[in-house]
Amino acid sequence: MSVETGTPEAQRAAARAGHGPAQVPAPADAAVAAAHRWGRLRAKARTYVLVAVVLAILLSYVGYPLLQTVLLSLTRNGELSLANYREFFNLQRPTNLEALGNSLYLSFWTVLLSAVVGAALAFFYHRYRFPGSTVFATLVITPMVFPPLVSVISYMWLFGEAGVVPGLIRDWLGLARAPFALKGFSGILLIHVYTQFIYFYMLLSAALERFDHSVEEAAAVLGASRWYTLRRVTMPMLMPAFVAGALITFMVSMSSFSAPYMLGDRFRVLSIQIFMSKLNGNMEMAATQAVVLGLICIIVVLTLRWYEGRSQYTSTGKGVGLRPIQMSRGPVRVAAVAASVLLSLVLLLPHIMLFIISLVPTGTWTWQTVPPVLSFVNYGFLFTRPALWAPVKNSVIMAGMATLAGVLFALVASYLVTKVRFVGRQLLDALIMIPWALPGTIVAISMIIAFNQPLPTTFGRVLVGTVWILPLAYFVNLMPLVVRSTSASLQQLDNSLIEAALSLGANWLMVFRRVILPIVMPGVLSGALLMFVHGFGEFTASILLYVADNRPISIGILERMQFFELGEAAVLGIVQVILMMIVLVVTRHWLGTRSHQAYF
């Protein structure tokens, strides 16, 4: 430690106050200096041990598989080469380019239609009040409690080739064949809009709730017309919600697997191409397709984060909420209620259909347009037939394991990312968020590529073909949900609370147990519940990674469908819907968080 003399001013100030320059000399001897260095080191040691652990997990299970995938995409017959990319972008055999084009085309239309539907509903329910309007506004999010695979199946039962609705129309009009059937591009698009308009709806609803309507009044007082105000004031302030909604919808749509898989027909998208390449054993091409799709998704997420950071319009003052317009005239009210009831029915139709099918005993519904026999017998099978309860049990165990690991990981990782300054924080943050950006298909492919050989990080075992790879994939793919919601809670946690506890003599364990944990618990719990339901119903990674011993519930549904045990398949779907409803209610009402927050 070098000895500096105080500056003249400091000395003068000290002298003036009757205190000479510091009387205790600075420690010059090596022992004290060493003690000081040790003290400084210890303060940082704990941080870096935690960082090392988190980084090791991320590099082993996120970084390494992705690196292997990129490397494999650059390999042809064991040699470094761009042959795979030449093949992908080959204009003579444009299968892959077509799939890429289809993915982009589908995503474009999904974004556009979802924006129109979501925005219209958000504005409508924000501005107008009529009997039951708040209930209807909540009912709009019912597509949220529908796992993608289950909603596709319900839609097929409703509108598919042997669907009830086209069948009823055929009978009613006396046609020879059903007038339409849900399949191909338009079928996928319909399901996409049904499941994804809620992103726009929820983001815009939240933005409108926060919107300070006094700025519109200010614009009016300044002489702006309504149109000018809308264009120059209202829209720019709502723009962040639109952009975020568009980016999220685009990404989800690019990654979408269930709908194209079930309904795709000849309409191939990139995620399906990856799956087909894997089935054909062409892992080099699967890796190449995964890299292309993954890059698009990562670019979208980076854009989203950049945009979020750049344009947050929060009102400066207390703000004035909009006084909603009461629909007082009779006919208008009736029309609004009727439209809302109709909308709710349309949104609930797949749920209703799923429930009805779950009541159909196997073999009773063959040529009839509507099922002739209804009974609860299938629900009993949930407890007696291993084909039904085994997938449920498997999914509970695997999703539970992944969630437990996710929570432990998220507590440490979120703490580091939000509360600690250290070198490499950006890298850590990025490695956590990348799996969130990547479709399950890519996570699964990268794991197949990386873990088909024994590695130190897999305890010297080949993970592919074992029951362990699937929960690991759930962990990697869904852990960002818990990290995001935990981080959000931690950001709310004032650092001074931690400091207050430390200054009162609490050790780290006590600070964590008594101060941090109780306060962030709602965030952790809602993230954990969300991760659990997503893991529970996971289909995209599961179909690539499951083995006979750990068939999850989504694979169980597919199998029941293949055996034409529609009722049993629907029962498994109902189990998922009920679980998701419970989670939605718990997170929204008990934990006071909105489960969708973890998505954004």
Next chain:
Amino acid sequence: MKHLELIQLTKRFGPVTAVDNVSLDIARGEFVTLLGPSGCGKTTMLRMIAGLETPDHGRIVVGGSDITFTPANRRGFGLVFQNYALFPHMTVMENVAFGLRARGESQETVVREVRRALELVRLAGYEQRKPSQLSGGQQQRVALARALAARPEILLLDEPLSNLDAQLREETRAEILRLQKDFGITAIYVTHDQAEAMALSDRIAVMNKGRFEQIGTPAEIYTRPANPFVAKFIGHVNVLDGKVVAVEDGRALVDMGFARIWSTLDGQQPARAGQAVHVCIHPENLQVAGADAPNAMAVEVDIVQFHGVTTTMRFQAGDQTLHAVMLSRSAAAGLRRGERTFLAVDPDDVLLLAATA
């Protein structure tokens, strides 16, 4: 008797030096305030004393032993935060008991000490409330009780009154002073409010840009500011540019452009003819007088503000501005904007500070 010694403390945050080689000794039972504008390094100083920041350089010594690298939770100091930092999920009782429980005290001791602490801040009976059910002032007192419950020998307070309204602030100020004197605790108080610093402190350390500008009793700092920064920060002192014209008989004649006045040099820095100086005059020392009064300055009334007991006036004098405070019932308070008059000041109340180039 030295209790706390801060020795050549330095703390940098990236390119910013928050605290720059600062030393200070504090006696047992003393109330010392670190006073300065935001960003002057006073909170960083307090956080280093509390153990929440580690100095890059220098030492912190308490009762002769070095605690520079002792973690915050082994220092045993009380700390009161600007935002109180009460644990929102705990009751008042649990908040105040936190430090005692952390030390592993028996349940019996915890209950007794919590009751004592809550009685001290006059909040007995509020044990089962949550912080959100308390007013700002009550929350502030819980924060104080929590810091005092474990009987710390040093109490650190970081702008604890800034979130209270004016009346509550004055009441709590008295409360803090009473508790500190009753228990003989050494207190270090951080604030940017000079009135608060004056009212509470045995000594004030005025900070600016990570350094001490002046350390002294409130009276010393008020009447004899060491430099224009302290003079301006500590009160609404008039600081005028001037030049020493002559020095004779322990007095200096200063030319301020619009007037020439005498300053008594007794107890001041030496002055020499031709030296550029800042002339400091407290507003309450300016009197409306006749043209022939000693040290009279011709001025024009610019703004008059009535405050009840006092009236403040702004005068234009040449290209400089003067503020004066007078009792509202005095005749001078009846002056109107645009009127011309003369202000006089006792030479003993004219302070000269060397102008830095």
